[in-house]
Each structure stands twice: as structure tokens, then as C-alpha cells.
Amino acid sequence: MQHFKLILPEHLNHHGKLFGGNMLKWIDEFAYITATQEFPLNTFLTKALDNVVFRKAVSSGEIIRFDITLAHLGKTSVVYNIKTFGTRVNEQVSEVLFETRITFVAVDDNGNKAEIIRPSNPAGC
Numbered sequence: 001m002q003h004f005k006l007i008l009p010e011h012l013n014h015h016g017k018l019f020g021g022n023m024l025k026w027i028d029e030f031a032y033i034t035a036t037q038e039f040p041l042n043t044f045l046t047k048a049l050d051n052v053v054f055r056k057a058v059s060s061g062e063i064i065r066f067d068i069t070l071a072h073l074g075k076t077s078v079v080y081n082i083k084t085f086g087t088r089v090n091e092q093v094s095e096v097l098f099e100t101r102i103t104f105v106a107v108d109d110n111g112n113k114a115e116i117i118r119p120s121n122p123a124g125c
Contacts, residue, residue: 001037003030003066007058018058023084023098024049026066031080031102034068039078041117044104047077052100062086064097076113077105 005026013019028046035044058064065085072079080102085094108114 001034001068003033003068005064005066007060007062007064009060012060016059020054023054023058024052026064027082027084027098027100027102030066031068031082032104034080035078035104038070039106039116039119041119042106042114043108044078045107045111047103047105048101050101050103052098054098056086056095056097058086058097059088062088065094071101073116073118075115077103078116079103 003026007018011018011022027049032044032046036042063086065087067083067085069081070078071081082098082100082102083096084098086097087094106114106116
């Protein structure tokens with residue numbers, strides 16, 4: 001699944017580049033949206049972000065594309081690979097900016113681990 005974000009001045013740090021915390025927040029948000037779209041009968045909590053790698057600095061005005069792909073579907077957890085690409089305004093070239101893996105765990109109404117309920121017609125699973 002793909003998501004997009006326009007980088008605005010309020011997303012920048014004191015050096016005029018994207019604050020890394022914003023990138024991590026968006027990764028968590030967009031991956032959560034992906035998980036709930038692919039497995040809509042479940043409640044998920046973020047369990048882990050693995051091997052977080054920032055490759056390039058990001059400036060105001062860039063449009064970031066988040067590519068989120070299913071890496072592993074377990075009994076109670078789901079893992080996604082995430083790559084982000086940046087495109088500068090008026091340029092056609094995209095560069096890899098960031099990559100990581102994120103793990104979500106399914107929980108029941110009491111917050112305990114639960115088996116993932118798979119949709120009857122899984123899309124890409």
C-alpha cells in the first residue's frame with residue numbers, strides 16, 4: 001500500500017531538515033492504517049520498529065511516498081517492510097530516504113494477544 005506526505009515547514013528541525021520523530025510517527029500511522037485495511041476485523045498495537053535507517057535528509061516542499069508491503073503474517077502478529085522515497089519539487093527522480101520494518105500484534109478487548117482474524121478474501125496475503 002502507498003501513502004504520501006507533503007513536507008511543510010512545521011515538520012522541520014532547527015537545521016531546516018525533516019525532524020526524524022515526524023518520520024517515525026508517520027511510519028507508525030501509515031503502517032497501522034495498512035494493517036487495519038488488510039485485516040479489518042482486528043485491533044493492533046505497535047510492537048517494534050526494527051533497524052531504523054535514515055538515508056537522506058529531507059527538505060520542506062518534498063513529497064514523500066511510503067511503500068508498505070507485507071513481510072510476514074504470523075498467528076498473532078504482522079510485519080511490514082517500509083521504504084520511503086522523496087521527490088523534490090519539479091524533479092522526476094525519487095531517492096530512498098528511509099527504511100525499516102514494523103511489527104504489530106493483534107490484541108483482544110482486554111489488551112491481551114489475540115489470534116489474527118484473516119479476511120475471507122485476503123488481498124495480497
